[in-house]
Amino acid sequence: MRPEFHLEEIPPPTRIAPYALALTGEVNPSRDPDELLGSGRFVVLYDPEGQEAWNGEFRVIVMARATLEAEFAGDPMLGEVGWSWLTDALEAQEAPYHSLSGTVTRVLSETFGGLELRSGEVEIEIRASWSPRTTDLAPHLRSWALMTCQAAGLPPIPDNVSPLKPKR
Template sequence: MKTSPFERVDDTVASFRWRPELDVERIPAPQRIAPSSLAIEASVVTTTGSEVGSGRLIVLHDPDGNPAWDGTFRFVSFCRADVDFDMVNDPLLSEVGWTWLTEALNDAGADYHDASGTVTAVSSRSFGQLATEADRAEVEIRASWTPVFSTDDEVASHIAAWQALLCTTAGLPPLPDGIIPLSGRLDH
């Protein structure tokens, strides 16, 4: 029996080999945006157990196509990570954050179009009775793109690109060429 394009994407997400630093799980997907959707959430965790970043990926599918996407699929991403307090004041951080997305897609060989999004850098400093709390700074990358794929490997390239974006945002170095993470399947 043939599987639908959405089922193939769902299977690819479920069998994807995630980096060991990622704790990935399915979450409820939005129901009103598209006829079919899936969502995952990931935490980037250090070997000491500290969370250094998090993200969500939502895959939307409308078999009839959506003029706003100029396609039948849309990938919607959110990545967030703490950064050095001084880094958040760098005027180039937003441009660099957007480059992380486009480089992740290009490096993974993920064909796409109509990418859009925002990069937000925020900092907070506590005062008064909260003055003992540490300064905080974080970067958020919200992005979406229309993927172009026809094979399972091409689908996997978009998942790999999202993983790379999340890891880069959280400050993890890329895996060396030829290294494959040894993590299990994502349960449905």
């Protein structure tokens, strides 16, 4: 994973499946809250008896959110582009899946009154879930991290380049 992407375990949901794991992630080069570029959640649900709606025993649920430049607010292709970040990431990380579903939401915030000192914001939120075709969930985690970094505006790292962790 990229050095700008930071993971932390959080309490998982407890009512949906007998077993679960939840992580939160931030795209933040410096860990300074003012430099947060994007964030998201990664949840894995496991039911050894399987669930009909999942078509399997495992379900991966992800969310990624990032602030975009204002020029993207009216882009009619923004939803398609956001969804392609997910599907391209799954393909790039060779994460086999089925039963993929989700939404891409754009939020345009305009400020008024005392908040007029702040400019309006455009936010994208990608929510999705799918059933992995394998118990190896590492490619699915990497796919979510890649999608979140893309939503946050980080350029892709070429295949022949390895990311370096910054010195502390």
